[in-house]
Structures are given as structure tokens and as C-alpha cells.
Amino acid sequence: MTSVSVVSTEVKRSARGRFLPGSGVPPRRGRGGQAGNLNAAKDPWRSYWRRRALRKEDAWALALVSDYVPALVADKGGDVAVSFAERKVMELAAVARVCWALAMAAGNLDAVARFIGAERQALADLGLERRAKPVPTLQQLIAAQRSGHAGAHTGTGTANGASLPVLVVPGGDEAPEQ
Numbered sequence: 001m002t003s004v005s006v007v008s009t010e011v012k013r014s015a016r017g018r019f020l021p022g023s024g025v026p027p028r029r030g031r032g033g034q035a036g037n038l039n040a041a042k043d044p045w046r047s048y049w050r051r052r053a054l055r056k057e058d059a060w061a062l063a064l065v066s067d068y069v070p071a072l073v074a075d076k077g078g079d080v081a082v083s084f085a086e087r088k089v090m091e092l093a094a095v096a097r098v099c100w101a102l103a104m105a106a107g108n109l110d111a112v113a114r115f116i117g118a119e120r121q122a123l124a125d126l127g128l129e130r131r132a133k134p135v136p137t138l139q140q141l142i143a144a145q146r147s148g149h150a151g152a153h154t155g156t157g158t159a160n161g162a163s164l165p166v167l168v169v170p171g172g173d174e175a176p177e178q
Contacts, residue, residue, distance in 0.1 A: 010023065038053060038054075038055045041055065043103075043106065043111070044058045044106070045098075045103045045106075048102065058102060061098045061101045061102050062098065064101050068093070069090045069091060069094050072090045072126070073087070073090065089126050092118070092122045093122035093126075096115045096118040096122060097115075099111070100112050100116050
């Protein structure tokens, strides 16, 4: 038969009431309430900035950014033209916008200035220029015109079969001079 040694969890204290080394010190209780508890949140923008958590009465601010990131993606040329890092910067700008709206509603102008600066910096990191969507080449347009689908690509033409604009290239139909 094997014997198992049991470690004593007896708490030993000194004459002054302090725990002695090696005694079973009870674990400390964690700070704060349960995870996700926002009951005592004084500044709603702090909990949203750190944890993306809002109280139900502050959910109105999410409506301000419902189309914010999709609009930025469209400005950059669509989903295929936006990298993962650019999308994360766009999300950071959206979070900063929600935070400054919450701070503005609470009247904290210092926080408003800080979050407007964070949003501006995120947008500056993205670049404030718009990217053009890919345009079909001349060969693609000519091929589409010959197949009868030019109106779908160029936005020209009419439903009643009217003629499409003709592109005239100088020297295109002439034989080369010798």
C-alpha cells in the first residue's frame, strides 16, 4: 500500500496576525463584478473603447456607424481592393466615431477631442483619396459592343436599339503609308 502525503491547508499566523510563509493563504477575490457587468460604468465610451461593450441605453450610437465601414470600403474600390490591415484601421475609425458620439452626449469635451483625433488619424493612415474601380479595356468594350452587350459595361445605348457611340481612332482604318 502506498501512502499519500496530504499538504496541510491550515492557515498559520504570526503574533501580529500576518500570514506566515508556507501557510495556506486563501486566494484573493478578483476586482470588480462579473464579466460584462456595465452597471457602474460612469463613462460609456471607456467601456466601448476597451471592450466594445455598451449598455442598452447607449446602443443608439451604433446607428451612427452602421454604414461607416462599408462606405469607406466603397471609397477604396470595394472588398477586393481593401487589405486586412486597411479594414482593421476602418474599424478603429468607426469605434472612435462611436466613442466621440457617446462622449459628446455626456458633455465630456476632452474625450470628444481625443476620439476625433483618433478617428482623424485612422482616416489619415488609410489615405483620404478615393480609388477608382477597375475600368474595362478598349478591347473589352469593343468585344462587348460586337456581342451586343455594350450598354451593360459602359452605361451607353438604349433599350429601343438606338445606335451606340462610335469610337473613332485616327489612322485605325487606313492602310499604312509606304
